[in-house]
Amino acid sequence: MSLTLAERVRAGDVRAMARAISLIEDEAASAAGLVRDLFPHTGHTCLVGVTGPPGAGKSTLVDRLTAATRESGETVGVICVDPTSPFTGGAILGDRLRMQAHAHDQQVFIRSMATRGHMGGLARATSDAALVLDAAGKSLVMIETVGVGQDEVDIVRTADISIVVLVPGTGDDVQALKAGIMEIADIFVVNKCDRDGADRAVTSIESNLALQAYGAGEWRPPIVKTEATTGRGVAELWATIQQFRAHSEQVSAGEPQPVASGFSRTNQARRLKARNEFRLRDLLTHRFMELVEHELLGAGEFDALVARIAAREVDPHTAASDILSRALRPKP
Template sequence: MTVDAHPLTQAVLDGDRRAIARAITLVEAEGPSAAAIIKGVYHRSGRAYLVGVTGAPGVGKSTLVDRILAVLRSRGRTVGVLAVDPTSPFSGGAILGDRVRMQTHAGDPGVFVRSMATRGQLGGLSRAIGNAAVILDAAGFDVIVIETVGVGQAEIEVSRTADMSIVVTMPGSGDGVQALKAGVMEIADLFVVNKADHDGADRAVAQFEMMLGLNEYGANDWRPPVLQTCATDGVGVDDVLDTVDRFRARGGDEAGRRRRARVHGRIRQLVSDRFLEHAEHRVHEPGAFDRLVDRVAGAEMDPYTAAEEVLDQALRSARALHRTDDAPPTTAVLDHVGVAVRDLDTALAFYRDALGLEVEGVEEVASQHVRAQFVPVGGATLELLEATSPQSAIARSIEKRGPGLHHLTFRVDDIAAVLARLKARGVRLIDEAPRPGAAGSLVAFVHPSAAHGVLVEITERPDRTEDRGP
């Protein structure tokens, strides 16, 4: 069921906490309302400052974020926190570890803390984290802190979501070497050596300073500072936030570049996700996509050809879907002329033997109770049709009118789009939905009363060639 996003959207813009929580739940679930909510609030986003906090498990990220919240509130700023937790193997939701550690701010109307599940995604960021940040931004929070799960060495993803990235480490963790391996040196705007009351804190700072010294910085470049904190006592947290303010005040081209890169990545992700979803749904027959998978798994088809087949159908469908109402939804070409005959062998004695035309194999179409024989004639094709049952439309046509011209068939790119357009214009249809035809095609018939006494067949064929496929 789709939730009506309009009242919810306005409530988010008004700062209603229940609406904010509900909206984040919807975008995290990526249901039908997610896009409508973001469309409704996006014009009010772009004001908050996004700070990413990442680091290995156990370095005290959550405690540090809790202290950062307290200092930001003391400075009069409202704060939204997106704590990205591991996914529970039982429920599929966030384990809520970070949220439990931040309960001291539960009653503060200027703080909103939300745990979100990684859902197994690389880098610790859930798919919906960007949308959740937009919701908090539009709701009026000044600063949004994104704390990642810190699993593995893929936290570079933080830099794609935040305006500033803070990498938290601790003495004796060996993160200096790991940072070089994971590329953290390239994405960190600030290094924080937490638990500075432990032995080796000064050595950890010196190690990071040494690695930073290996890079070349221009006169106007930002050289990431290395600060020490003891989050349990709040020592050094003010210095961290002062550094965040200095970095933000610099703004300039780098800040604009990061925001553009974030938007660029988000649009590409949405296009990729939507197109894949559209492609999977546009394989017309139920189970057709799974059959493609089976064919590739059995080495009957290569994955590139399978992908091209799915993409081709999706592209044709997308073109038809986005045309204006006055434009034809697809290009129609004459595919063949159907001729009703009493006996195929007798008919072939004329078309094949007397006229010397090449003929193709006979196919029995059980759903229509006919045997079909295609006879190519230059750029056109004849379809000779013999009834296999008295219930066949061909049998009834011959009984009523005798053998002869039965129908005209037009080939289209997207039969579903054509039928929808015809139905919208009040055209009388025999078939309102496509049904299986010969050679894996999809077919539907238009009633003769709508086509000036001519039975018209619409067909879509699985092949992509310009000539009529079998």
């Protein structure tokens, strides 16, 4: 008897994993059922989000971290969220091309996904794609975002560990602090630390961290200097990731911790709740918009309504209320 796609994914079949993610990304009719079948077999992987401004060296850093993960004996999944091509609507796929060193390692799965206009640098299907890799047995999954500024806060809703990568001397460190990145980072990385201004960037981040209120047992984001092109500092970064994972596991197990050594169980529960709430709200919004565009409104009616708003013929609140009234109206 042939195996189902979900069973093949759970067996670690690379082609099945690729097929599953394609179905999810294309929003195929069978995608929801696939996720439903895989979901009970997930929750074992560590999701590491890597975000930061373009040109920060995130891809090279992810490449180095992939090597470090494999050296430790773990299996790896990498999801590179690429900006959508304005001409084809597909991912540019640059990150995957830059990670050819792992192309022949069967224990490393790399996939590029397009943002498709979704804010926050995360493709709509990223969470479910990570779920596929989780079900396939990948012990660590890294998600690299395009890095588009303030909207990067979405990454924390998906990742167990959020790494913010900054570069000295570009003003990105200051801009990131202004954009509220302080609130989502578990680990700061000052990459290209051979450049002038690396120490100033570290001092700037430390100064802002000093203004934050950290409760007893809460994790205070460390700052790691790296030079990804040479590998400098990568071992320290990997050790910091392992430290964070160890503290997370201790918190989950209810083990006592020193005051400043990890984040609290309350904080961890809050993050998990926020992640699941975000996914549920995102799916509900997406499903409702599908209902609006394909069932409630006739062909072209939604676009016409948008045009009426632009022409000031109707305000957005009234338009939304009208659509909601249609959705709640009992069917004959």
